[in-house]
Amino acid sequence: MRPTLLSLSFLSLLGLSAGQPRHQHLHRHRANRAPVEKRDKITVTDAKYSTTTELPEVVVYVDQNNNPIRTTTETVVYVPLSAETDQTSTPTAESVPLPTKGAQVDKSTPSSSYQQASPTAEQNSSSEVTSAADSYPTSSASASSSAASPSASSGALHGVAYSPYKGNGECKTADEVDADFALIAKDYGVIRLYGVDCDQVATAYAAAKKYGNKLFLGIFDINAVEDGVSTMASGVQNDWDIVDTVSVGNELVNDGGATVDQVLSALSQTRSLLRTAGYEGPVVIVDTFVAVLAHPELCDQSDYCAVNVHPFFDPNTGADGAGSFVTSTVSNIRSKLSDSSKRIVVTETGWPWQGEANGAAVPGMDQQTTALSSIKSAYASNASNVILFTAFNDMWKKAEASTFMAEQFWGMGGRYSPCDE
Template sequence: MKSITISLTFLSLLHLTAGQPRHQHAHHHKANRDITPKGGKITITGTTYSTTTEIPEVVVYVDQNNKPIHTTTETVVYVPASVETHKTLAPSTSTVIAPPVPTKAVSSGASTPPAPSTSASPTSKHVSTFEPVPSPRSSRASPAPSVSSVPSSMPSPPPSPPVSGGGTLHGVTYSPYKGSGGCKSASEVDADFALIAKDYGVMRLYGVDCNQVATAYAAAKKHGNKLFLGIYDINSVEQSVSTMAAGVNHDWSIVDTVSVGNELVNNGGATVGQSLSALSQARSALRAAGYQGPVVVVDTFVAMLSHPELCDQSDYCAVNVHPFFDPNTGPNQAGSFITSTVSKIRSKLSDSSKRIVVTETGWPWQGEANGAAVPGIGQQSTALSSIKNAFTNNANDLILFTAFNDMWKKPDAGTFMAEQFWGMGGRYSPSDE
């Protein structure tokens, strides 16, 4: 195993912001995604701990002049000097023998660490280029750094949290993309489903590329799940429906819902009229193909509050609600944030009794803080418990985001560098481990 020497400074640093709730989490589709390989763990050999200890740490990378290059959160493995690292570490782990560097004091008036520089010392390890994916949601002001009282040492990601009660299972979102690039094979999709199928009733997909409908159909049939399918490109509705029909072998009994678009009105990808026109077109094409189930437009709660007709014309109201993007909401308030938001939407509907399904919600376990919304393993567990408790009696109206960490996404300051780390319990897909 290769050893490299770098200068590291560990800080208990979380960024606070006054960002507005309308800037929601973005699910970037494969066609628009930038591939970022999953970084290895950092291993430090020394005397900090008496036994091998693995914890998330906020890491500041500096050059040879001790100038900050960038800040990120990574898994750090502390190994006693007496332990042979090649016998104790996972194959994907990079060993780092780091010289001691004094911890820097950070004040609320400190400036954001500069972006990576191409002239940085070659001994500095750069995990990501940190070039944000362009998105209308990234227009919020950059968060100002602030000292956080959250401890830097946290336990390793636990197994996927238990499902809520109530006799039915909630759903979860799923993406068929490898962190290193490319599409997951049928066997890799099946391996993913084997890990999570028993905990979730519905698996939500977003599109039809990567042969995902066919591979997910085979896995869902094997493991006993339903599918929530998606038409991502509303300019190719007929083609998407045809691909869906072939992918499920015209066995529509396994399909719970078909969505049209995802947050298009919110992010400026389509007008309300275009979304509703695509909805009508999709419903007609699906009915002709033999599917008789719900067809819905999915958008953020901000878009639905402004344009309730998106709900009114859908077969039920499908809305993405992410408490993490409200800087005034802490993890233990996530459930009440969602129920309050659902109530506000209901008050806008022409039929107040209409079913409302939260089609995306969750909490990141890594990234930067957004005011009271702080990412972390413990925080994610608290938030998910709060959310599930809010849906104890209607768990099938809840779809969590997301089954596994999305390492195919690119870190984005607009989403608090958390975009990759929403996996349930911090879980990675086997194909990314």
């Protein structure tokens, strides 16, 4: 493994984040499973410093192909160029093997192992940390699309993620989806879906039309883009005005489910098919922020930058630091983009209300309230650029120690869908 330094002004970053469905019931948050032995200090030569300066920084570990693996916080010593040679050398870190990741819920999912690589370091400026959520326009700057920002009616509200599955894994009926929307519609402008199975586009369309929401739709299976677009067009009855965004995949690069080239190809194909079908809004790839930091082209070629950011999986971040974690992450992403003015939307973020502690990240109802308040405060003037995770507890998922037994309990305010009560 080799670490990449990301300067975050006393905030650490999370390497792996949450994933939402394909109805193979594989939606689970990714966690840092094995401890990485922390070195006392990393020394980096940097001309911008006139004196030796120590700062806590994040180290993002990547393999030899520059694919993100995980993160940890280290003490970094920045040494000016004029310092002694023996002070400026960067120590070699011991490579730490990572366990195979994978899970089995209703169906088996293939596991993938990570390779080790030797460490190097690079640094990004920490001067861009403040007010990342509020400092940039909400409309897409992409010249390749006529991407539109959310409507005025929904732009003042946060979005929320939504799953069409009952606790027993069966699909929710149209009436059950309607009952869910009746509870959440007034609080959220955009409702995010992830796929086209379970007739979810049609049932969510009917509910969104009734209650006045926009839909963030998704093509999860990038090997069936044509069928997905067709199902989507039929589900919304070609009423594309109700669609805020269409996503391609969800964390596929981060999870090893597809290569960068495969996802970019699927993005192009999806956009072309959607344009032919009459949809002219944003089409984006969604992945974790670590995948985007390693592969900013995922954002550069999307109509805006869509990224999942989960503070809970950083053991150094408590609930009260959730908002700062998110905005600092967004700031670092922005520094990597070819167009620094491009819109960035956090497409998943939240906090569990039940489960096991992950260091300073402790689940709980009070903690969820604190974390959500922190995130909402950070996006107070730009609410449409964040989608909270998730509308209801997802009882169809499997509790796992690797995700701190919290996977089912991310519902806003601990809320259950009426069909699971």
